[in-house]
Amino acid sequence: MPDALLLLTAVGLPFVGAIAAGLLPTHARNAAAWMAGGVALVGLALLWAAYSTVAAGGVLRHEIDWMPSVGLNFILRMDGFAWLFAGLISGVGALVILYARYYMSAEDPVPRFFAFLLAFMGSMMGVVLSGNLIQIAFFWELTSLFSFLLIGYWHHLAAARDGARMALTITATGGLCLFAGMLVLGHIVGSYNLDVVLASGDRIRAHPLYLPALILILLGALTKSAQFPFHFWLPHAMAAPTPVSAYLHSATLVKVGIFLMARLWPVMAGTEAWFWIVSSAGIATLLLGAYAAIFQHDLKGLLAYSTISHLGLITLLLGLNSRLAMVAAIFHIINHATFKASLFMAAGIIDHETGTRDIRRLSGLNRFMPFTARLALVAAAAMAGVPLLNGFISKEMFFAEALSAEGPLPPLIDILPVAATVASAFSVAYSLRFIHGAFFGPDPVDLPRKPHEPPSWMRFPVEILVLACIIVGLLPAATVGPYLDMAAHAALGTATPEYSLAVWHGFNRPLLMSLLALTAGVVLYLLLQEYLAKGVEGAPLIRRLDSQRLFERALVFLSWRLARTAEGLLGTRRLQPQLRLVVCVAVLAAGWAALLRWPGPGNLIPAGIDPVLALIWAIGAGCALGAAWQAKFHRLAALILLGGTGLVTCITFVWFSAPDLALTQLLVEVVTTVLLLLGLRWLPKRLDLPGTRAAEVLTRTRRLRDLGIAVAAGAGMAALAFAVMTRVPPELLAEHFLERAYTEGGGTNVVNVILVDFRGFDTLGEITVLGAVALTAYALLRRFRPAPDSVDVPEQQRAQSAYDIAQPERRDGDTVADWLLIPSLIARLLFPIICLVAMFLLLRGHDQPGGGFAAGLTASIAMILQYMLGGTQWVEARLRVLPLRWMGIGLLLAAGTGLGAWAFGRPFLTSYFAYADLPVLGKLPMASALIFDVGVFALVVGATMLTLIALARQSLRGHRASAPRPADPPALPPPVSAPTPPPTPTPAQTTMGDD
């Protein structure tokens, strides 16, 4: 099998499996389990296939160009060490999957569980098989992410959510540090390729950036491997389903930190800094974890602290800067995975069959589940380091290393053997507690379930793992020997030290320490019986050393207090100061730039002043000033004045050769005015409270300041515009488009050709934005609740109504029904004509002023005119506009035209044109851009109508919300409000949409 396929399958297949499992129906428990198990077994088969190469000291490699320009490639590599880890991941993974099939309840969404598990497996494979530092960091973060999902699998439980969040916060933060560390390391070496990095140990250790890189990388590794003081997330992660704990917290997730330290050991270890940080973290974790484990009442909690302690042991071994200690560390990685996974599974079986994991409630299970009890007994003995089991051998190696360690810190070296013995005694005590507490003693009382043996297939994975503990313990050299040799060889580089894997090394000091620890552990457990029986939570002495509380406090401080303080200091919830700041910065920046490099007077002599244009602009400027003056209290007047300015802008466009702009501006002007008119109805009435004298002065000062800013901005803009206009404009793209508009785009209206052809992609983006805006407006209006004082029928309608009631010959509503009767009749007659104009503008757009935008707006105006004059209900009884459908069709047409080019092997949105000679009509342009323009047209119609109709409908909704009250005495009408339909409640649709 080629390396490439093998490696890619090993990493990729779990992810594929995860997606497939995720797509299974919620209760397809067996199918998902079979699929996951199959993936794990394929993984094992791949490793078997790779064994011959790896065992011979070879390395499987596959490299894919990723970003070759910066020397980054996607590299997969498998040497002996990675092989061993991949074996643990797949092997323990397969057993855990089998176990999980029986552990998980039928009510749980099991396929999702297996999907997460497989994805996690793939990420783990990615970490161990990556041959590139960045890639390692990437997969590392993926393992954090998927472990988060797995720990939080029962997301209805608060403990699961909190545990998952804590694990993610700690490990992902560590992951970020690791990423930074990898970048520094890559900078030191000059390459991210792991092979190159592993070959440049001397350079790395001598580099001034060695220490930062080391600290950052170790922050990643130590958080992941739950080392003191980051250990506290691991016990909380026990809220995960037990298969997850058995997998993540024995063989995989927590070992990945160890893996990384071991992987980089040849290049980063061997210095005093390494010794200091790694071994002190290790020894602290070893002792604290073992001590705390004794006092746990939850079986899984006990195992969690025991795991922390064993990880500390491995870390300590790695920190000793000795090759032999490294071999012991790798050996203990394997042993710990086997006995700890089996113990987790046993704890899960107890939980599953009795309904509790609390040691205080459990007892005497030996009589109900004898087989499980014996399996757990052997595994716990391996954990305690009882001779003839695998835990004993690696522990002996650890003792030997503790005795012979050398380092820059003599006191630490001196206490090392003592610490090792003490920790070992603790581990004997907690192992005893696990077994004695759960399986021995009187019959249990008051258990949630009647205990019994689990299904035999659920026990099978435990049997396999315990068998491994025994065989390795009896015949270490014959069983695990070659694999350990291979892994150590690969991890260390070339030189593997002499070591001997044997049960019996004669009567030596490590054996003495073992015996001492065993005796001391038993005595300690007996002495603690009374204390433990009291059932007090937490370990004595260190109860106050609560890193979790510190963590929570830090989180509250960072994410709440600090953030609030910063917001209070730097932010404001008030819009006015923000806008003022933005405008001031813009004015100052522009002014500064102008002062720094004033380009001098322009090179173009301004054309003479045309009195007509001057008059027009006098009106325009007056309108603008008037709008600014009146916008506060006379909204309608301001709106009319705004329209005046718009018209002047429009005339300016016509004057200076931009017919398309003028057309579009005019139409937009109409639609915008209608829009704002519709909005006026919901705004409050004039509010003119008399203020105090001081407030008056303050307001006046504020206005003066704002006036200053406004004048500065206006003057600056005028100067800038004048400076720009009195220069010969740069040609840039203009010539390009003018030359090619007809010859390549097939249209004579250059602006339109640019929009629908040359820059069609921009236009596609623009109409998408338009659609999104309309949908947002629609969504906002669906939840619209008008202010209480705007809910009533408008005053003038009330006055009309009162008039109707007062006249004997009229009925209520007659005036409203007759409202603008003649204009509405004219508007009805105009409807087809305006539609025709819209079509005309659309079709001629490519050659003459017009196009999709203008046509769409025109068609909208035709419809909105009916709404305005006929009333919403009258129109909707006759003409059903389906804006969402218009928008959908428009977008599909425009995007489809673009995609159509692919069918002819052209890039996206390449247009095609020809002139068709039709009878009667003559020669007609037939460009594919026309279809695109039709799409633009449809979208503009849809988006405009969606917003306008949604707004117009609000008046219906408002009246329905509260029944019309008796009319107030006629009052002065407010500035006109949008014509609203009669207030009679009718069963009109409440929502607007296609369905």
Place this chain on the structure above:
Amino acid sequence: MELILALGIGVLTGSGVWLLLRPRTFQVIIGLSLLSYAVNLFIFSTGGLRTGAAPVLQQGTAGDLSTYADPVPQALVLTAIVIGFATTALFLVLLLAARGLTGTDHVDGREKDR
């Protein structure tokens, strides 16, 4: 000519900025509209002011700048006009929703303490 348009742009900008800094949402929406006229005119003017030179070609010919006005700023402004309409619509709806929610049309969402 240039002077008139430049002054016009200046007045529109000034009025727009003044309204932008006012406390009422309706004032801000009018201000934004005025400001967008000014910006559109400014972008348009960067192509140079030409009369009687609309960029609509003769059938079957290629054009050049000596006969036709620069079409690029025009295309940009056309897009800007339509997007400006969309943002005005969105702002208006937001304004109404905020007024419904907070009961005031002050831009800060609450009346200033008097």
